[in-house]
Amino acid sequence: MRALMAAILLTLAAIAAVPAATNLIGRRLAPPAQDQIFGKDRPVDKLSLGRPSWERAGGLMVGDLTLSNGNDYAVSNVIIACDFVDASGHPLGTRGTAIRRIFEPGETRIGGIEFIRFARDLQGGACRTLSAKPVGSAQQDDME
Numbered sequence: 778m779r780a781l782m783a784a785i786l787l788t789l790a791a792i793a794a795v796p797a798a799t800n801l802i803g804r805r806l807a808p809p810a811q812d813q814i815f816g817k818d819r820p821v822d823k824l825s826l827g828r829p830s831w832e833r834a835g836g837l838m839v840g841d842l843t844l845s846n847g848n849d850y851a852v853s854n855v856i857i858a859c860d861f862v863d864a865s866g867h868p869l870g871t872r873g874t875a876i877r878r879i880f881e882p883g884e885t886r887i888g889g890i891e892f893i894r895f896a897r898d899l900q901g902g903a904c905r906t907l908s909a910k911p912v913g914s915a916q917q918d919d920m921e
Contacts, residue, residue, distance in 0.1 A: 820909040823847035824880075826857065831901030833894065838901050840890040846880045851912040853879045859892065860902035869896055879912055 827843035840859065846852055858873040872892045892901075 818848075820848050820850075820852045820911050821906050824852065824855065824906045824909055826904050826906060829859065829890075829901060829904050834891075836894050838892045838894050838899060840892070840901055840904070841886070841888040842890070842904060843884050843886050844876075844880055844906075845884050846882050848882055848911075851879050851881045852909040853877065853912050855880065855909045856907045857890075857904050858907050859890075859904040861892070861896075862900050862902050863896065864898040864900065869899060873907065880909075 823846065825845045825847070827845070829840040829842035832839050838861070844855065855876045856873060857876065858871050860871050861869045863869055874890060874892070876887060876890070
């Protein structure tokens with residue numbers, strides 16, 4: 778009975794999503810708040826991450842790294858992705874996480890970034906920034 782109810786709910790959600798998605802294809806309803814406030818500047822373009830150092834802690838990989846904010850303004854809700862490899866250097870996957878704090882322009886050391894260790898011989902690799910929001914933007918308020 779639960780499986781039938783779940784299937785019905787998923788079907789109804791898919792039916793409702795199709796018209797909404799087709800109305801947005803090829804159209805930009807309004808420019809994002811970020812573009813309105815900061816022009817065409819994308820905060821993530823001026824963020825970089827230093828090489829992380831990794832430690833094993835129980836069932837976790839814990840990383841420390843430095844974030845450099847080259848923007849003229851503070852950013853928050855930074856999303857990063859980190860690559861993981863096995864002992865021989867073969868890729869095992871990529872995991873992401875959001876760092877919910879404010880980063881002023883300049884360099885900031887970040888410690889204690891945790892990822893579940895999904896393989897016994899897992900080793901941490903490089904990380905990169907995927908997105909960030911200017912502090913005070915309308916988009917940031919949606920995240921909190």
